[in-house]
Structures are given as structure tokens and as C-alpha cells.
Amino acid sequence: MTRHETFVQPTEPICHRLFFGLLPPQDVVDRIDALTDGLGPAKTRVRSGHLHITASIFDDLPFLPPRLQEVATAAIASIQAPPMQLAFDRIVANGRTACLVQSEVPPALKAFQRQLAAALERAQLPLRRGWKFHPHITLLYDPQEAHSAQIVPISWKAEEFVLIHSLVGLTQHVVLDRWPLIEQPRLL
Numbered sequence: 001m002t003r004h005e006t007f008v009q010p011t012e013p014i015c016h017r018l019f020f021g022l023l024p025p026q027d028v029v030d031r032i033d034a035l036t037d038g039l040g041p042a043k044t045r046v047r048s049g050h051l052h053i054t055a056s057i058f059d060d061l062p063f064l065p066p067r068l069q070e071v072a073t074a075a076i077a078s079i080q081a082p083p084m085q086l087a088f089d090r091i092v093a094n095g096r097t098a099c100l101v102q103s104e105v106p107p108a109l110k111a112f113q114r115q116l117a118a119a120l121e122r123a124q125l126p127l128r129r130g131w132k133f134h135p136h137i138t139l140l141y142d143p144q145e146a147h148s149a150q151i152v153p154i155s156w157k158a159e160e161f162v163l164i165h166s167l168v169g170l171t172q173h174v175v176l177d178r179w180p181l182i183e184q185p186r187l188l
Contacts, residue, residue, distance in 0.1 A: 015168040016064040018072065018176075019057035020116055020161055022086070024137070028156045032100065035151065036139045039091070039098055043142030050173050053086070053135050055161060056116050057128045060168060068125075069176055072163060075123030079115050082183045084108035087155035088137060092148045098140040100154065105135055112161075112181070 024032065029048050036045060058068075086109065088100035113133050120127065159181055165174045 014170055015060040015062065017057065017060050017166040017168050018064070018068060019164055019166065020055045020072075020076070021052040021164055022055060022158045022161050023052050024154075024156055028154060031154055032137065032139070035091075035100075035154070039093070039140060039143065041144050042098065042140035045140055046138050047171070050171075051137055051139075052162075052164070053137060055113050055133070056120060057131055058125065059128050064165065069163065069165075071123055072120065072125055073177055075119045075125060076116060076179070079112075079119055079179070080184055081112040081115060081181050082108060083157050083159045083181045084112065085155065085157050086135075087153040089151060089153040090148060091139075091151055092136075093140070093143045093146050095146045096142065097138050098143040099136040099138050100151075101134075101136045109135060109158075116161075 029051055032051055033048055058072075084106055086106065087102060089103050090101045092099055092101050110133075113135075117127065117133075160178050161181065162178050163176045165176050166172070167174070
């Protein structure tokens with residue numbers, strides 16, 4: 001059976017949102033989808049191809065400045081971070097969203113995000129006003145009930161990060177670039 005998606009004319013102007021993120025591999029996406037199926041009704045379910053952890057995000061813009069991607073890409077050229085093991089072991093729903101979260105954020109993920117934020121700051125590319133790094137994967141918007149529950153951990157080894165252009169209002173994510181997370185050799 002083929003699923004057809006219908007183009008819906010947005011009722012509000014389209015916003016352009018750029019963010020750096022970590023994407024789960026397809027086998028993990030499948031596990032997350034199965035878990036989300038059991039969460040009950042919600043206004044909106046996040047599409048499988050949009051599941052991610054936001055590592056840094058820029059303000060929404062009415063248009064995409066021509067050089068923003070180029071400047072952002074150049075800014076992060078110095079980032080050196082190893083692959084990292086990620087494990088999400090809780091579901092938290094607050095009436096606005098339902099998300100996968102971690103009981104403990106791995107030090108490697110914190111270090112990677114700090115490196116990313118510092119590189120963008122050096123390039124004078126400010127992050128979204130008021131945004132703070134709280135690693136999570138949003139599953140649903142407007143779930144019908146608030147709750148928090150432990151789950152069997154959903155884990156994977158993140159081996160790359162991406163720059164995504166989100167067309168808010170069209171529900172589209174376009175991966176603009178990918179960078180590997182590489183283990184740095186130890187000097188003797």
C-alpha cells in the first residue's frame with residue numbers, strides 16, 4: 001500500500017529554520033515509530049523522517065539569507081568530536097509535546113554541543129533567542145494526556161551530525177550537509 005501525501009496550502013507565511021542535529025539511524029527510527037504508536041492520540045505526530053536531536057538552532061527567518069549556510073558550514077569546520085553512544089530511557093508528555101529524553105546526558109554529547117555553540121558564536125551566528133540545549137526527540141505535539149514513564153532504552157551510536165533546513169509551514173526537512181563524528185587518534 002502506498003501512502004500519498006497531500007500538499008496543503010499553509011495558512012501562515014512559511015518560515016525558514018536552520019538547525020544542526022543528530023539523526024537516529026533507520027532501525028532506531030522504526031523502534032521510535034513503534035513506541036509512538038502506543039502513546040495514544042495527539043494533534044500532530046512527528047514524521048519518521050523528521051525525528052532528531054537539535055544540537056543548535058537559529059532564529060526562524062522569513063527568507064533564507066544566501067550566505068547563512070556557507071558561513072555556518074565554515075564556522076563548524078574546526079569541530080572535532082568522536083562518535084557518541086546515545087540512550088533515551090524516558091517518555092515525558094506535558095500536554096504540549098511528548099518527547100524521548102535521557103535520564104543522564106552523556107558528557108560527549110554535552111562537549112559536542114558546547115563546541116558547536118562556541119564555533120557558531122565565534123562566527124557571530126547567534127542561536128535562537130532563549131534557546132537552551134535540552135537533548136530530546138519530539139514525538140508528538142498536543143498529546144491528550146501528560147505523563148512521564150521509564151522505557152526500555154532506545155540507543156544508538158551517533159556517527160555524524162547534519163545541517164537541516166526546515167520549511168516551517170510546509171513540514172519539510174532538507175538535509176543541507178553532513179559531517180562525520182571521528183575518533184581522534186591519541187598521541188603517545
